[in-house]
Amino acid sequence: MKDENPKVPQYAILLAVPRPSFILHLPPSSFFPMTYCLSLLCREGIVFISDSRTSAGVDNITVQPKMRIYAESGDRVICLMTSGNLSLTQSVYALIEEDFLLSKSAPDQSTLMNQRTLFETARYVGRKIRDVGEMDRKALEAAGFSFNINVLLGGQIAGQKHEIHFVYPQGNTLQASTASPFLQIGEFKYGKPILDRGFDFETSLRDAVTFGMLSMEATVKSNVSVGPPIDVFAYEADSLAMKYRARLEENDAYFHEIQTKWGRGLVQLVEAMPRMHFPGVSTEPGESAS
Numbered sequence: 001m002k003d004e005n006p007k008v009p010q011y012a013i014l015l016a017v018p019r020p021s022f023i024l025h026l027p028p029s030s031f032f033p034m035t036y037c038l039s040l041l042c043r044e045g046i047v048f049i050s051d052s053r054t055s056a057g058v059d060n061i062t063v064q065p066k067m068r069i070y071a072e073s074g075d076r077v078i079c080l081m082t083s084g085n086l087s088l089t090q091s092v093y094a095l096i097e098e099d100f101l102l103s104k105s106a107p108d109q110s111t112l113m114n115q116r117t118l119f120e121t122a123r124y125v126g127r128k129i130r131d132v133g134e135m136d137r138k139a140l141e142a143a144g145f146s147f148n149i150n151v152l153l154g155g156q157i158a159g160q161k162h163e164i165h166f167v168y169p170q171g172n173t174l175q176a177s178t179a180s181p182f183l184q185i186g187e188f189k190y191g192k193p194i195l196d197r198g199f200d201f202e203t204s205l206r207d208a209v210t211f212g213m214l215s216m217e218a219t220v221k222s223n224v225s226v227g228p229p230i231d232v233f234a235y236e237a238d239s240l241a242m243k244y245r246a247r248l249e250e251n252d253a254y255f256h257e258i259q260t261k262w263g264r265g266l267v268q269l270v271e272a273m274p275r276m277h278f279p280g281v282s283t284e285p286g287e288s289a290s
Helices: 086-103 118-142 191-200 205-222 254-270
Strands: 011-015 023-025 038-043 047-048 053-055 061-063 067-072 076-085 147-157 163-167 172-174 182-186 230-236 243-249
Touching: 038 163, 038 205, 047 118, 047 147, 047 205, 053 163, 067 118, 067 230, 076 086, 076 118, 076 182, 076 230, 086 118, 086 147, 118 147, 118 163, 147 182, 147 230, 163 182, 163 205, 182 230, 205 230, 205 254
Parallel strands: none
Antiparallel strands: 011 023, 038 047, 038 182, 047 230, 053 061, 067 076, 076 147, 147 163, 163 172, 230 243
16 A cells, blocks of 8 residues: 555664663654645735645655646646545545546536536535545554545636635635735655745736745755655636646656755855854954864
């Protein structure tokens, strides 16, 4: 069973303390979260970015796309990105595809692509997660696996505004706003500071792509369980089209340039920062050593 946020063997950490020594057992889920997906909402559109690494254990890392895009030209574009247990993700997608199949003979069949609003579309995905939970949660938890699936859903329906939503394992949803215009799932902590500092709803779509890539680069740099191929989709508001899509492989020249310039730029910024002065000392740290 593959899990994008893998269950790894339980770790025991020996703490060196005076008698008696003791062992602290940390839960497996606290180690090595795998996957990073983010969506950025701005006035000009939405940026979706996901990595493609999955794992069935620390020694079995493979590639599995986590982004899917559904589109009907002139009507709607829906992008989904997932994190969590891969088997659960595949089960949710299987139920979605099953509804598409049923709709061919039953026009009134509810599907991902015939909901009235994006909110209802997100709730539809939430119902599919609950359906999978009814089938598999008890057996998974009995075997020591958590029911772990999170979904980012976004896009636009003709005549409505573009939106992004977070769908939780319980099936409930959260919508991004102009005040909180980005959503993340998976290993988000490394890539969040750059978004907090620089991205907002008025950021251009072009710059939103750069912010998103810097957020992904920070995560790839700090966590080896997240990495290329990286899928990118930049959706232009009101276009109802999939125009700007890319997959960045391990040796992609653009991603390498982003990594290099970001690293060098940070060093230059540090060097340009004002020096801290310490009370009662006329020299700077390090001067006396030289």
